[in-house]
Amino acid sequence: MSDATLHGPSAPASRGRSTIMPAAAFVGLILVTAALAQFYPILQRWPTEWLVPVRGWVTDGFAWFGATAKPVTRTISWILAQPLALVEALLYRGIPALNWPPLPWIAIVAGTAILGHWIAGWRLALFCGFCAFYLAIFGLWSEAMQTLSIVLFTVPLAVAIGLWLGIWSTRNSKVESALNSIFDLMQATPHMAYLGPIVILFGFGQVPAMLATLAFALPPMARCTILGIRTVPSDVIEAGHMSGCTARQLLWKVELPAAQQTLLLGLNQVVMQTLAMVVIASLVGASGLGQKLLFSLQQLQIGKAVEQGVAITLIAIVLDRMTQAMMRRTPSQHAKGTAWHERHGHWVAFLAVTAAAIVAARVLPVVEILPRDMTFSYGQLLNDVVRWISKNLFAYIKPVRDWITIWVLLPMRDFYLWLPWPTVIGTLALAGWYLGGLRLALLPICLLGFMMLAGFWTPLMLTVYLVTGCTILSVLIGVPIGVWASRHPRGARVVMAVCDTLQTFPSFIYLIPVIMLFQTSDLSNIIAMLAFATVPSVRYTYLGLTRVPQPTIEAAVASGTTKRQRLWKVELPIAFPEILLGINQTIMMALAMVAITALIGSRDLGQEIYKALPSADTGRGLLAGFGIAFIGIIADRLIGAWARQRKRDLGLA
Known part of the structure; x- marks a missing residue:
């Protein structure tokens, strides 16, 4: 097997075809798999009778181990x-x-x-x-x-x-x-x-x-x-x-x-x-x-x-x-012979x-x-405020919430649920091969294929839908804030202080204002995730732009570029690998919030975990958790490979 097969095509080797051929391959894969799925239902949804009962095996295994090891676990519990x-x-x-x-x-x-x-x-x-x-x-x-x-x-x-x-x-x-x-x-x-x-x-x-x-x-x-x-x-x-x-x-x-x-x-x-x-x-x-x-x-x-x-x-x-x-x-320094109490x-x-x-x-x-x-206690006062908001403002908030849900979120959700599984897995595998070779291409095939065979495809896609919506909004909000902060040092201190505070809050906290203003809906879930996940987009955009080499900026100024041209044609392209890492962290933090937002209603993998706890269905909860982890691992590997490729293209690595 050749080195090109293992490591994918070399970007610098043929810059002209490096953008055309992958795009054609992606479009061709999507069209072929979508067309075949119309004639072969198995490509649209994996048959229920062909599912592998991994969930039951895991639950039974933990139940057996828990009963067998009960004396040991109870001893450990007593000691601790x-x-x-x-x-x-x-x-x-x-x-x-x-x-x-x-x-x-x-x-x-x-x-x-x-x-x-x-x-x-x-x-x-x-x-x-x-x-x-x-x-x-x-x-x-x-x-x-x-x-x-x-x-x-x-x-x-x-x-x-x-x-x-x-x-x-x-x-x-x-x-x-x-x-x-x-x-x-x-x-x-x-x-x-x-x-x-x-x-x-x-x-x-x-x-x-x-x-x-x-x-x-x-x-x-x-x-x-x-x-x-x-x-x-x-x-x-x-x-x-x-x-x-x-x-x-x-x-x-x-x-x-x-x-x-x-x-x-x-x-x-x-x-x-x-x-x-x-x-x-x-x-x-x-x-x-x-x-x-x-x-x-x-x-x-x-x-x-x-x-x-x-x-x-x-x-x-x-x-x-x-x-x-x-x-x-x-550490404090004391003269020799200083008394203990001093x-x-x-x-x-x-x-x-x-x-x-x-x-x-x-x-x-x-x-x-x-x-x-x-x-x-100020709880009663806040309850009165919430009732006032519900009585006087919710009539204005509800139409906005419903419009976004009906015209943006529901079509997006339905599209994700419609996508044939070969389209999803094949597209990610092709991206993995192009960015990192055969090994990276096999990662989404193995991980997502396992989740499909285990019967978690629908909640998996619902999770991807929520995380995608959150990530898009986080980038649209976070990147401009990061750009603005890089241009205003005093404002940057305020922005970074706010980011520090937002990352200090426990994830539960973000559910409170969401329920207060939007009640329970897909939009509520995305907004709760958004507040927690936007911080990396801000931080990494700011970090990437402030790390652009000064000689590069001076060369752009000497070339007669305007501030807008320098931003779009010089600084953002050089900072793009850092921005990609910020997007990667945004996805990770959005995934971390998925299980939390299940507490205010959802149908994704987080809800599977939440429902598994009362019934002690360990297989259901553990596999749903692994599904969220698999999404994060695939996103991390693909985005990381893309960032490294961009650094090589720019001569930064």
Whole structure:
């Protein structure tokens, strides 16, 4: 087999035919497969009687394994429940048998502020203290502590396991290759798909929720560990060898300290992924803010949902700001002989406040936890606002929603459902061959063919339809904003700050305004996905345009081009590979939202996952999750190959 067969046609070799021949091949494939499907129904829809019962096999397999391994899984649950119970006792349960209350809320609020001051000074201290105070003053303290207890227990565990896997990978290339493939699948699989297998093996409750959270949050830490160790400068490694370090000393005293910034970035990602998953884990019995928010959404209690959503968001922002500040923190320096209480003043302050709060709580119960009559709520006010919107504005919103749905979304959906399966798979395979050769061409054939044979073709295409609609809108909105930001440095700071904030919000939050304004519909699903997925289009467009080499821009100016000509004929073509990567990330984030938007009604793969949870249909939920992951993997490989090809064409790689 020739090299051209394996790697596809060379773009630079024949630039003239490189655009004509692929276009003709795509058009010919679409016309032939669509025409054949009119005469052979099997090409339109795979016969039901020919489906492979993979779903049943997976469900039966997990049921058998769950029953067989029940003593082991229950033992693991019991072991993990003990330290988790200790964290819960400190934060909100106390120890009733010994008549020990939990830490007073004032101590935790003060401790949060003190920790913020230790990390980054008074500004972060005041912000963190205010956010913690919000949880108490609005009557959400117990639920917030339930959520935080899972986070505080899961994050160190995920960091430790991820660190170990990352170190192992850097020492063994075969392990690294295998783990990278597993991590690709794990990170492309939506949050909710983790819940089904965990429920079968470990049941419902806090520990299963923690295990699902652990599985989802672990890959970023492992990958950041691999990246950090791999990027340690070679001269630092050589200096360690010359100093006589053993392999263990080189790792712990040279490589890991040198990779500290990347490791802290991994910690930040673990924290954010953990908090996002803890909310979703409420579907398997995890108590806390996520459970409250889910109930409020299901009951359309928008006011309460906003209160709870703001609480989750504040926790996420506090943890995000703290971990980011840790990456920039410079360790304090003390003169030799400095007293212990001066070197550890923040610890002394926290212990003093905690001791005083515990003593005061014995006399004043208000110090332990705020009574309900001393808390506030703006939920009823928001409910009144929502009712006012429904009464006065929905008459104007509904026609717009219905017009977009009837004239844009429904025809688009029907077109995707009409497409014959050979057209879809064949087009993607042809694109894979053209961009990356035979290996990339086989990827959509194998992955999408598996989903078709397993009986998930219709929800798969509905998912593609929603993600396509979201991606188109994200590009139409995000790319112009990114272009504008690249032209206005002051505006860019505001835009990037908004992007940071939008990425900090847990995905659940985006459902609240959508339900409030648009109720439940395909348009609601796309808008909820849009708010979450537009950020990468903005970021990567801005990044690509600001990285255009200055000599190239100066040459364009010297050629007499206008600003518009420079943008369209010089800057955007050079930034196009970066913009493609932004589109790739937009697709990934839209896919991550698919399972979340199932909570407000849909018929896609996300809904398959959601329906599988109550019935413990593990095969249905797991295969639907894999289907979403397969879409993401195919999009990632094709767009990545296209971006690399464009860089080669432009001489950038």
